[in-house]
Amino acid sequence: MKLDAKIPEGPLEQKWTKYKSSVPLVNPANKRNLNIIVVGTGLAGASAAATLAEMGYQVSAFCFQDSPRRAHSIAAQGGINAAKNYQNDGDSVHRLFYDTIKGGDYRSREGNVHRLAEVSTNIIDQCVAQGVPFAREYGGTLSNRSFGGTQVQRTFYAAGQTGQQLLLGAYSALERQVGLGNVKMYARHEMVEVVKIDGKARGIIARNLVSGKLERYFGHAVLLCTGGYGNVFYLSTNAMGSNVTAAWKAHKAGALFGNPCFTQIHPTCIPVSGHYQSKLTLMSESLRNDGRIWVPKKQGDTRHPNDIPEEERDYYLERRYPAFGNLVPRDIASRAAKERCDAGYGVGPSKMAVYLDFKYNMMNKYGRAEATKHGIANPDDETLLRLGKDIIKEKYGNLFDMYKQITAEDPYEVPMRIYPAVHYTMGGLWVDYELQTTVPGLYALGEANFSDHGANRLGASALMQGLADGYFVIPYTIGNYLSKEIHTKPIPTDHEAFEEAEKRANERISGFLKIKGTRTVESYHRELGLIMWDKCGMARNEKGLKEAIEQIRALREDFYKNVRVPGSDSGFNPELDKAGRVADFLELGELMCLDALAREESCGGHFREEFQTEEGEAMRDDDKFLSVFAWENKGNNDYELHREDLNYENIKIQQRSYK
Amino acid sequence: MGVLSFVFSSSLGRKLVMAVTGISLIAFLLVHCAINATVFFNDGGETFNIAAEFMGHNWLIRTAEIGLFAGLLWHIIQGIWLTLDNQKRRKSKYGANPGSANSKWYSRSMGLLGSIILIFLVMHLKHFWVVSRFGMPHELGHLEYASGEHLENLYVEMVNVFQNPVAVIVYVLGCIGLGYHLLHGFSSAFQTLGINHKSYTPMIQSVGVAFSIIVPLIFAIIPVAFHLGLIK
Amino acid sequence: MGNTMNINLKVWRQQNENAQGHFEEHKVQASPDMSFLEMFDVLNEQLIEDGKDPIAFDHDCREGICGMCSMVINGRPHGPKGGVTTCQLHMRSFKDGDTVVVEPWRANAFPVIKDLSVNRxxxxxxxxxxxxxxxxxxxxxxxxxxxxxxxxxxxxxxxxxxxxxxxxxxxxxxxxxxxxxxxxxxxxxxxxxxxxxxxxxxxxxxxxxxxxxxxxxxxxxxxxxxxxxxxxxxxxxxxxxxxxxxxxxxx
Structure with missing residues (x-):
């Protein structure tokens, strides 16, 4: 199979503009006769469904949650990037493009990323017009902050709830179209099959999670906006329901899976506290604007953090990366934390944590500024702390509250304890420039696709990509496909392809119920997560990956013999829903390990211990691996690797350095 | 009427009725309380009877009285309807229901408090309003004061009524009911009207609390004072 | 830390919207650092292993922002602590030996789907x-x-x-x-x-x-x-x- 990314010809800056002005259009009368299925209602799905409906298409939108507003985009905290250069600090479309490519360790496409940077500015405009209450300065202009891997302030935010505000904006646009009758919304529905007719995606089988019934839906095109698969690790910052099922069914129906092993481990999460733990909670990267990360200089130091004097603290990020300091990209910060903890410098009861300390900036950055503002000469430390605390509270109040809630420790008084956790998956369904998978008519948007972040995503770029895909990319690119479909009449869902797909789904679901074994679905998920975290997590090696593959295969075999799924397939049965999702994770996990094994280099979030510099930095092998790995599912857990070579015409590839 | 039809059709419209009629009743209470308080002059009811005479025969007051009665009726009917309708919104009741954890008991019991006030009111109107306006069931005595004025003696009626300890108890209970009803109703009316401001709302609330204590207290002292013979 | 607490749960069970519901009693061992929903996870694992029907409840992000979790705990939505959702409520807010009553949101406009899940x-x-x-x-x-x-x-x-x-x-x-x-x-x-x-x-x-x-x-x-x-x-x-x-x- 030859993978064609369909990047438009011409200079980088003009590719998207030229594409837009030459892509075939669908006239308004024809749009009304074209049905589009959108699966998932996060930032990508809600924005796509709303925009396509505004344009006149007939849209059906699906989500497994009880309302489209609950998609996990809602939990994004820190912010959204855009090359507005409102701070006059030298930002530009090109710089955002460059930062993103470099941040992704040179494993993403120039054309896609440049387009992303170009439309980033429109996103902010659109969101503000919807009434998204971004943070503002006293003069009424929008406020910005910094995020990792950049040296400009280009991140727009709404306290620590940016994802919530953006999603509610997209959700309200979606609900507006529901009210106007242009979108049919199906909540508590899970996609379980893609229906293909004559090689094209023509619909889905969705399971009504309340009634348990399988339902058939036709669409001229199907958009998967179903997020990432971080929950393969069991413990992650993803929502409990986040799953790979829709993407995996698409993969099994012929869509290639791109770079599955590229996983982002976020450096600042609340550490695990017990075996019962069901998820990990992120503390936004924005905290690294004002928090300094450190461990004691002495191994196994058990003193209270406030009792450890300044000179006995190791601010290891500032020491190792003076240019970026605490704001190095996520992969680097995570690995550095792991390195310190593995070396015996970790803190807290588990010794698998480092400190994120706000006291210095509370006093010296904000406290001092406030003191000057209030005309307090020679303020003492207590005054500085008190003044600074108010500012910190305004910026991060909700995060501090959340931390206190979970750990019962007050981060205004004691440094936060943090440790890396699985957060995002750069990998996903392989798509071309038009966001189309290798199945015609089947598209993947947002985190569900593999496209824009290479081997590591920069902070505040996930929201940007999700909304870029939904608001500004798919509305154009889908025209290229649908303009050729205007003569296709809606296919009745009693077509044999629908029959067969429904039968497949039905057999699989009743299969789970028939096993009647002894182990819970949750226990398999937890075990899979441990294997993945130990052997395909922050650091990987050949031996571990090979073991993991064997272990996963054995676990999967055991699952189909011994799992116990209670209840029946009619009515509301969350355990059955979970069984289907875990079954798919048990297949995906193996593919991730295969991918990690095949990529014999380190890049971004993919760190193969065999390939590192003397200083412990990731060592890429551009001669062999300057390419996307796209895996084809041959059935029976057999995969074939295809490669899409990446061409860098505008950026000089370098060793990534943040020193 | 088209513009105002929402006061019958929407939940917020009906709420507006409760607030507007409630505030006019509050205004009435203030006047009523001020007039009653004149008995504390202990002048044998002279000031009181002059005021009562004015209230009973001034055509403007009599007209307003019709409005007040209409408002009172609307407040009662709407209140009963609201209470019953709201009760139907949760068919399946909670097994555990510690209401005091998130709200005041009297704010949740406006229907009950209103009913207590209503019972009291029926008795109260029979005692005073009916006799003063319609001269039934018996003719009031007339008095001639030093000033030469010749008035109906509602004051004497008060002295008579409050000889009965049952009446005194009912009156005091009615006033307590009124106090709690006001404690919620006063600030609630302003909230309903959309008057909520970080500087003014605390003030409204304080005035509301003061009003809800002072006015019913004055009302309640009168029957007690008559009964104990502190006022003659 | 680490000490376990015994909790007596009285949980609302209701098969579907039209079924008659009732309270069911369960005993769970919890740790003070567990979230309230993690305690339900533990209970559900137990129930499944015992061949019983696990309790259906809504939850998703478990960080207090998606708005999916919805339990009335001892008569109070999201439990006794102010300013948190059920998923952010931790067992340290309860005492060893406490009896805790757990019910769904109750309102005609939010019909029960099953047990503690409602349609919003x-x-x-x-x-x-x-x-x-x-x-x-x-x-x-x-x-x-x-x-x-x-x-x-x-x-x-x-x-x-x-x-x-x-x-x-x-x-x-x-x-x-x-x-x-x-x-x-x-x-x-x-x-x-x-x-x-x-x-x-x-x-x-x-x-x-x-x-x-x-x-x-x-x-x-x-x-x-x-x-x-x-x-x-x-x-x-x-x-x-x-x-x-x-x-x-x-x-």
């Missing part, structure tokens, strides 16, 4: 009736071309933090949705972008709210007291004011 689609329909700014993608002007005073943006933001969980409805003795509607109306009526539809929006949303079968507000304040995002009662005053203004303008 009424909220979506209220938003769909007018809780938006009608601006198609591509119509926006530069984000900084409309200046918004910081305090206005902050107040609008505070109202916009509503997670749509429905705790307000479940806490209200009248099952009223005024706090939810008030939050959205306040957010959009404060911002310049919300002005063109200011009057039609509030009228449409209140009409839909009434049609969904929520009760009327009697200003008890229980909603704001139980709101996990601490949306203030003033949003209801705003809603009232916006509505009357719109109505008196003939909308």
């Amino acid at each position: 689609s009424a909220f979506d329909r209220i938003i769909s009736s007018g809780g938006y700014v009608s601006v198609n993608t591509g119509n926006a002007v530069d984000a900084n071309s409309v200046l918004i005073p910081k305090d206005v943006a902050d107040t609008a933001f505070q109202a916009a933090t509503c997670i749509g969980c429905g705790a307000c409805v479940s806490a209200c003795k009248n099952a009223s949705a005024m706090l939810f509607v008030g939050a959205k109306v306040t957010q959009l009526s404060m911002l310049p972008q919300g002005q063109p539809e200011r009057e039609s929006r509030v009228v449409a949303m209140v009409d839909q709210m009434d049609a969904e079968g929520f009760g009327a507000c009697t200003n008890t304040g229980a909603c704001a007291a139980e709101c996990p995002k601490e949306i203030p009662l003033s949003v209801i005053a705003n809603l009232n004011r916006e509505y009357y203004k719109a109505k008196l303008n003939g909308k």
